Amino acid sequence: MTATSGRVPVGERLPTLEDVARIAGVSRATVSRVINGIRNVDPQLHKMVWDAVDRTGYVPNRLARSLVTRRTGTIALVVSDSESHDDDPFMGRFFADPYFGRVVGGLMSVLRAAGIQLALQIVGTEQQRTRLVGDLRHGQADGVVVLSLPGHDPLPRMLTDAGVPAVMIGRPAEPVPINYVDLANDTGASLAADHLVGRGCQLVGMISGPADVPASSDRIAGFRRSMARHGHAWVPQVTGNFTQESGERAMHELLAAHPTLDGVFVANDLMALGALLALRAAGREVPGDVAVVGFDDSSAAVAANPALTTIRHPLEDMAAEAARLLMTRIDDAAMRVSSVIYEPTLVRRQSA
Amino acid sequence: MTATSGRVPVGERLPTLEDVARIAGVSRATVSRVINGIRNVDPQLHKMVWDAVDRTGYVPNRLARSLVTRRTGTIALVVSDSESHDDDPFMGRFFADPYFGRVVGGLMSVLRAAGIQLALQIVGTEQQRTRLVGDLRHGQADGVVVLSLPGHDPLPRMLTDAGVPAVMIGRPAEPVPINYVDLANDTGASLAADHLVGRGCQLVGMISGPADVPASSDRIAGFRRSMARHGHAWVPQVTGNFTQESGERAMHELLAAHPTLDGVFVANDLMALGALLALRAAGREVPGDVAVVGFDDSSAAVAANPALTTIRHPLEDMAAEAARLLMTRIDDAAMRVSSVIYEPTLVRRQSA
DNA sequence: CACAGGTCGGAGAGCGCTCTCCGACCTGTG
DNA sequence: CACAGGTCGGAGAGCGCTCTCCGACCTGTG
Structure with missing residues (x-):
């Protein structure tokens, strides 16, 4: 024990279980048991081990431990x-x-x-x-x-x-x-359909994500099914890739093909932001001329102007x-x- | 060698270097050398080792390797x-x-x-x-x-x-x-000051982040210094916490204290979004009545209405x-x- | 008092690798 | 041919832990 700090240096390398055992005057197994709280250990040895841990500044090597326990944390x-x-x-x-x-x-x-x-x-x-x-x-x-x-x-x-x-x-x-x-993506899409139909929309389009993404195809299926139940057999649809730009492009496309569109369900908020931009550029009021429902309830939904009606996703x-x-x-x-x-x-x- | 797949199973456990060595008929050291490409190894042994690796489906155990190399990747x-x-x-x-x-x-x-x-x-x-x-x-x-x-x-x-x-x-x-x-945060703030003064703003405020964040204090210092150089000794300032709501609150406060404000530098885009909301609520045109400069050039900057003039941060x-x-x-x-x-x-x- | 049954510490093997050291062999030069 | 110098494979230690097994000792009961 040195007078300065009580620290017991063990050369260049970090202290190991072996060092602690030597200083505490017990076996490696006992130190391991104390450190991990396995089995009862004599209170006196217990204290001697913890003292040795403090004096050496010992920290177990997780790698070595994982090698034998097969658990890595x-x-x-x-x-x-x-x-x-x-x-x-x-x-x-x-x-x-x-x-x-x-x-x-x-x-x-x-x-x-x-x-x-x-x-x-x-x-x-x-x-x-x-x-x-x-x-x-x-x-x-x-x-x-x-x-x-x-x-x-x-x-x-x-x-x-x-x-x-x-x-x-x-x-x-x-x-x-x-x-x-x-997430019950189909249910979410149904909620959007109900809401758009409920506010009186006559021609409702959809901006979807890529069809090979399960979440995306579920939203498409849920939306079309629900619209059909409301009597809207035909739902024009353009596919985007979840980015804002693709939403803007899709909205322009939808508007060009269906000028009387008065509602749109967009499969995520980021694309909905793009759709909002496109609608503004085309001189349409939201929601007056065209109602827009997004998906995700991301921070972008609140930031948007007008703020987005959207489907909350408890991600x-x-x-x-x-x-x-x-x-x-x-x-x-x-x-x-x-x-x-x-x-x-x-x-x-x-x-x- | 089994007739079915050529796979040599080694019981329940995964194949180890030891297994590969046994099957290849060489020592563990040689397998290790071949796998890691250390030192020349006889081409024939080389092939026998790789064959054994293929037959066993051997994958080195990274944990064991790390324990000795002291490198974890x-x-x-x-x-x-x-x-x-x-x-x-x-x-x-x-x-x-x-x-x-x-x-x-x-x-x-x-x-x-x-x-x-x-x-x-x-x-x-x-x-x-x-x-x-x-x-x-x-x-x-x-x-x-x-x-x-x-x-x-x-x-x-x-x-x-x-x-x-x-x-x-x-x-x-x-x-x-x-x-x-x-990032040279002070330079970024200077750019904002130059721009606001350059477009003729007479009373410019700042919405800053918390002063104990280095990036934030650098932006404050850079902005004030630059404004002073342009002859604007006095820059009203309100502190936010980088969230949109705090930006909205700060803008209201600034406007209440300085109704003639015609320019504002906001320390991040999210707060700038909030400031935009507050300005709209107060009936001010942006940039007509009040010019707004943000910071970060985040995706929110493009989504905002009007789109934000901001400082690009190549994060x-x-x-x-x-x-x-x-x-x-x-x-x-x-x-x-x-x-x-x-x-x-x-x-x-x-x-x- | 004898002995069954429990408690607890130590010895030593083992996890799956790498790396040093040594010795066998091979080559080239005087 | 003798020997220096290089190449390459194997033996075995070691990285830092855990965990099983064993034996010493301690307790309680008939």
């Missing part, structure tokens, strides 16, 4: 992008969209309390997917949350085949026995639920494959 | 929030803001190509900080990118003291020998540079502490 968030390649500008757009941040925020609200960290990985190529699954089987992470992007994606099936605990946010494009959390809650579901699955390998579906609500503002 | 992104606690709703707002996503996108654009994953961690309490630094000293991650939030934050100093490779996005609040990437580029800087530092422990400052530009739209 890490969950992987994988953005699976089966169609793009490295340096695809698409990823930039994806991250700038609040969608990504809201998902991360929801996941972290649960994981943070549990002391679990989130490891972000983007996989695009076949090789990256194979490597990811290999790493996960080795326990590189305890489980994985998958954010699926447009297109056919083999990753969900690969994960379930490998027996890796996994949860998707948004249902898989094709049937795969994987856990997921989703943070969904992500938090995904985290809880995954943690349950990690602790119980026999958990049956389950899904949790959230109900959307209509938020009425000025645009419709 | 992971970089930590830490959001240091010295003032909040777990479950603070503030974090929700933080993640929903495009700022977070743009930083992640910029980092990943560089890290993805290098096959490095990003591990997200939020630290709030003293204990969490200590544990993080301990884990990092053990090589839990090869380096760390720090996103600092309002307030005095001890983390940067703790990291440099521990010798952990680190880069901040945005300068530290107080002098610390840490690498960082930043993705800055984050990408931070990643490069960090990777250089990881490979060269002797690298001198460095900073990279980006120059902002004025983007002229309708609001000023």
Whole structure:
């Protein structure tokens, strides 16, 4: 024990369990037991160990621990992008969209309390997917949350085949026995249809997202079905890609083809913002001439002028639920494959 | 060798280097050398090893490798929030803001190509900080990118003291020998001042962010200095907290105190959106009665009505540079502490 | 008092890799 | 032919932990 600080230096390297054991005068096993609170340990030894920990400034090496316990305290968030390649500008757009941040925020609200960290990985190529699954089987992470992007994606099936605990946010494009959390997108679209018809719209169009995204196709199906029930057999539709520019372009197109349009359902708020721009440019009043309903209830909805009537998407809650579901699955390998579906609500503002 | 697939199963567990060595008929060391491409290996052995790898489906265990190489292929992104606690709703707002996503996108654009994953961690309490630094000293991650939030934050100093490779996005609040990437916030504010004075504004106000955020105080200082040079000794100022609502409130306040105000510089686009709302509510035309300049050039700037004249902030580029800087530092422990400052530009739209 | 049954600390193997060191062999030069 | 110098594969230690197994000791009961 030095007079200066009581610190016991152990050379250049960091103190290990071995060092603590030597200083406390006990075995490595005992130190491990005290640190991890496993089994009763004599109160006197207990104190001697903690004293030695304080004097050395010992911090367990998580890597070494994980190697034997097969638990890492890490969950992987994988953005699976089966169609793009490295340096695809698409990823930039994806991250700038609040969608990504809201998902991360929801996941972290649960994981943070549990002391679990989130490891972000983007996989695009076949090789990256194979490597990811290999790493996960080795326990590189305890489980994985998958954010699926447009297109056919083999990753969900690969994960379930490998027996890796996994949860998707948004249902898989094709049937795969994987856990997921989703929004009742069709119900949300129905709410929009009800609202537009309810305010007396006669010719209602739709600006949709890409048809190969499940959330998008569900919104299309739900909207058309509901409109048909209200007697509107024909719903003109233009497809965008969820960006503001594509919404603006789509609105112009819709307006050119159907000048008497008096209502439009836009599959996300960002495109709705673009639609608003196009309507203003075309000299149409919103909602006077054309009523607009968005989807997501993002911060853009409030910022818009007029403020957007939209469908609320409790994304943070969904992500938090995904985290809880995954943690349950990690602790119980026999958990049956389950899904949790959230109900959307209509938020009425000025645009419709 | 089985007739079915040529796969050699090795029981329940995953194949290890040992299994590959046995099947290839060489030593573990040789397999390791072939897999990692270290030293020349006899072409014949080389082939036998790769054949064995294919037959077993071997994937190296990254954890075990990291334990000895002291390299993990992971970089930590830490959001240091010295003032909040777990479950603070503030974090929700933080993640929903495009700022977070743009930083992640910029980092990943560089890290993805290098096959490095990003591990997200939020630290709030003293204990969490200590544990993080301990884990990092053990090589839990090869380096760390720090996103600092309002307030005095001890983390940067703790990291440099521990010798952990680190880069901040945005300068530290107080002098610390840490690498960082930043925007010339004062220059950006000057550009706004020049523009407002240049279009003939006589009474110009400012809506600022919290003074304890470096980016914010730099914008305040740059703006006041530049206005003074233009002969405007007095600049009324109200402080917001970067949210839209706070911008709206601040604008109302400014207008109440200075009804003849004809120009305003708002320290970020989100608050500028709020200011626009307040001006409309007060019956002022933008830019006719009051000219508005924002900051960030976020997607909200284009969506606003009128579209915002604002200061462009190349955040993705800055984050990408931070990643490069960090990777250089990881490979060269002797690298001198460095900073990279980006120059902002004025983007002229309708609001000023 | 004898002995069954429980409690608790230590020894040592093991997780799956890398890396140093050594020795076998091979080549070229005087 | 002798020997210096280089190349390359294998043995075995080591990274820093956990966990099983065993034996010492302690308690309580018939």
